[in-house]
Amino acid sequence: MSVSFRSERPNRLSPEAHRSLTEAAQRDPERYWLDEAARLSWVNAPTRAIDSEHGWFADGTLNASVNCLDRHLETRGEQVALIWQAEDASHVVHMTYRDLHAQVCRMANVLKAQGVGRGDRVAIHLPSVIEGIVSMLACARLGAIHVVLFGGFSAEAIADRLADSGAIVVITANVGRRGPKRIPFKATMDAALALRPDSLKVTRVFVVSVTDDQVPMQEDRDSFLSGLMDASSTECAAETMASNDPLFLLYTSGSTGKPKGVVHGTGGYLSWASYTHEIVFDHQENDVFWCTADIGWITGHSYVVYGPLSNGATILLFEGMPSSPAPGRWWEVLQTHKVTTFYTSPTAIRALMREGDDIPARYDLSTLRVLGTVGEPINHEAWAWFNDVIGQKRCALVDTWWQTESGGILISPVPGAVLEKPSSATLPLPGIQPVLLDEKGAPLEGPAEGVLCIDGAWPGRALTIWNDDALFQTTYLKPYPGHYFTGDGARRDEDGYYWITGRVDDVINVSGHRIGSAEIEDALSCEHAIAESAAIGIPHDLKGQGLVVYVVANETADPDVQKLAVSVIASKVGRYAVPEKVYVVPDLPKTRSGKTVRRLLRKIACGETNGFGDLSTLADPEIVPVLIKIVQGHG
Numbered sequence: 001m002s003v004s005f006r007s008e009r010p011n012r013l014s015p016e017a018h019r020s021l022t023e024a025a026q027r028d029p030e031r032y033w034l035d036e037a038a039r040l041s042w043v044n045a046p047t048r049a050i051d052s053e054h055g056w057f058a059d060g061t062l063n064a065s066v067n068c069l070d071r072h073l074e075t076r077g078e079q080v081a082l083i084w085q086a087e088d089a090s091h092v093v094h095m096t097y098r099d100l101h102a103q104v105c106r107m108a109n110v111l112k113a114q115g116v117g118r119g120d121r122v123a124i125h126l127p128s129v130i131e132g133i134v135s136m137l138a139c140a141r142l143g144a145i146h147v148v149l150f151g152g153f154s155a156e157a158i159a160d161r162l163a164d165s166g167a168i169v170v171i172t173a174n175v176g177r178r179g180p181k182r183i184p185f186k187a188t189m190d191a192a193l194a195l196r197p198d199s200l201k202v203t204r205v206f207v208v209s210v211t212d213d214q215v216p217m218q219e220d221r222d223s224f225l226s227g228l229m230d231a232s233s234t235e236c237a238a239e240t241m242a243s244n245d246p247l248f249l250l251y252t253s254g255s256t257g258k259p260k261g262v263v264h265g266t267g268g269y270l271s272w273a274s275y276t277h278e279i280v281f282d283h284q285e286n287d288v289f290w291c292t293a294d295i296g297w298i299t300g301h302s303y304v305v306y307g308p309l310s311n312g313a314t315i316l317l318f319e320g321m322p323s324s325p326a327p328g329r330w331w332e333v334l335q336t337h338k339v340t341t342f343y344t345s346p347t348a349i350r351a352l353m354r355e356g357d358d359i360p361a362r363y364d365l366s367t368l369r370v371l372g373t374v375g376e377p378i379n380h381e382a383w384a385w386f387n388d389v390i391g392q393k394r395c396a397l398v399d400t401w402w403q404t405e406s407g408g409i410l411i412s413p414v415p416g417a418v419l420e421k422p423s424s425a426t427l428p429l430p431g432i433q434p435v436l437l438d439e440k441g442a443p444l445e446g447p448a449e450g451v452l453c454i455d456g457a458w459p460g461r462a463l464t465i466w467n468d469d470a471l472f473q474t475t476y477l478k479p480y481p482g483h484y485f486t487g488d489g490a491r492r493d494e495d496g497y498y499w500i501t502g503r504v505d506d507v508i509n510v511s512g513h514r515i516g517s518a519e520i521e522d523a524l525s526c527e528h529a530i531a532e533s534a535a536i537g538i539p540h541d542l543k544g545q546g547l548v549v550y551v552v553a554n555e556t557a558d559p560d561v562q563k564l565a566v567s568v569i570a571s572k573v574g575r576y577a578v579p580e581k582v583y584v585v586p587d588l589p590k591t592r593s594g595k596t597v598r599r600l601l602r603k604i605a606c607g608e609t610n611g612f613g614d615l616s617t618l619a620d621p622e623i624v625p626v627l628i629k630i631v632q633g634h635g
């Protein structure tokens with residue numbers, strides 16, 4: 001099944017234009033990407049694009065904040081750059097490009113006065129407030145590397161990331177608002193900073209006052225930001241950076257327990273964010289672009305901040321939640337701010353769908369033109385609901401596939417150019433060459449299913465992993481030599497469309513949040529009462545995947561190992577990683593060489609009781625019925 005084009009306004013790209021761009025990129029990638037680089041404003045324009053040794057646009061120099069702000073001042077200085085909708089419906093802030101530029105310069109001056117400069121790492125740990133975006137761009141202005149830390153991380157997780165990045169300054173908030181609840185940002189940061197002071201380099205903590213809530217301030221270390229910003233100049237010269245100077249680090253999960261600081265460069269990353277935002281969202285003048293992602297994730301970096309602002313768009317940032325104080329809040333926000341382009345996650349769509357069609361029917365959604373999803377596969381039912389009830393069958397719907405490491409979207413429909421098929425990410429963007437490989441690493445032709453790799457290079461690809469280039473090589477480049485390994489599996493149909501089948505490694509995707517099984521298992525392994533554990537993902541109606549953990553208790557353990565496991569995960573990783581189920585078991589199914597057989601654990605957790613195939617390779621096949629009994633007994 002495919003869906004026809006429905007836009008009332010002409011789209012940017014026709015099917016012919018898409019095809020000719022794809023061909024042009026194949027014919028002469030060097031020329032193609034050099035032409036694309038011209039979308040940015042450079043201090044020194046690059047003369048070459050691809051250089052396997054020196055990275056993207058290697059002789060180019062630029063500043064990312066200038067590209068998102070200064071260069072728009074002449075033509076759109078009075079255009080609204082950012083609409084901030086507070087939790088409180090009556091509290092809205094409209095900031096023009098000129099206003100945003102001034103705030104970014106003030107913040108940059110505050111950081112500069114603190115000695116922050118080129119290459120320094122600054123950690124940003126904030127709820128959805130304007131200062132998040134301002135901080136990112138202020139770092140970019142100074143050539144400092146921002147490290148945004150997700151608000152859901154625990155103090156332990158924050159401490160690990162502060163230590164690994166070597167951040168010298170932290171920007172946080174007194175609290176975050178979540179409906180009537182208060183999220184203790186500052187208290188969590190204080191706890192993180194106290195955990196292992198010897199391995200941290202943080203000397204200064206700037207605090208945004210989101211509410212009037214009082215928080216303890218450490219005199220020689222902590223300061224409120226607003227007074228300092230008010231006293232700072234609205235002008236701050238931008239540092240000229242080399243194209244491959246890092247713009248930011250962003251931590252993500254992989255197959256190892258250690259957090260990976262994915263490093264993105266300046267020129268390549270920014271051109272990719274700009275290119276993909278423009279073509280995938282069919283960006284046009286007067287669009288109001290709302291990406292619901294938190295800036296703590298790559299989606300927030302590329303499609304709240306860098307893509308849309310580099311293209312001079314108007315973005316919306318909403319502080320609150322989809323259904324607070326009442327169901328329909330997101331639709332109300334959409335209506336109030338006349339959103340044209342709406343980008344969210346399948347998990348959010350599934351949750352909103354459950355509230356019933358009559359809720360969105362109360363709102364005027366007629367300004368919508370392009371809808372997008374990201375982070376996980378979107379099932380047919382959710383796709384159809386988003387398309388029919390929210391898009392009212394008038395909108396383009398882009399199911400965008402990409403990852404933290406790719407910098408931006410790689411496979412996606414393009415409005416007006418690529419016909420959608422529900423639940424398929426469809427075709428690669430012009431310039432992207434996916435390839436499917438069999439288990440031996442041989443490329444598959446035509447319709448096939450295999451491991452998804454990307455051939456050739458694209459400007460958005462991460463440069464490396466912070467402090468661990470060897471891990472970058474072994475994770476992405478060595479598994480299938482000559483190809484970039486994505487960690488996903490996919491199927492290609494007779495039209496060349498891609499259908500992502502999910503991770504082929506030990507990464508679990510809960511509501512679009514990446515959780516490494518090793519991350520959970522390492523956290524649990526520090527606990528004396530727990531001898532061993534295995535974390536797996538199983539299908540979940542709402543979250544896409546749900547996390548299930550099997551733990552083997554030490555003999556002397558106290559009886560409530562289940563509770564212990566939950567609290568250890570919450571405190572070492574974060575509340576977002578708390579499992580659906582914890583099964584306390586006498587042992588794990590292992591091969592004779594001692595490898596845990598996760599395939600079996602998944603099947604058993606899904607309620608299967610037979611069809612496990614040959615169990616004779618297990619060290620102890622008798623464990624299987626025992627596990628089944630425990631899982632079934634849980635109901």
Ligand code: WT7
Nearest residue numbers: 299374375376377399400401402403404500514
């Ligand atoms: C993993 C990357 C991309 C930004 C948000 C998540 C899964 C992502 C899709 C999609 C099916 C998807 C993949 C990918 N994923 N988009 N449209 N359809 N799966 O970034 O945390 O780096 O996770 O999310 O498994 O590898 P991330």
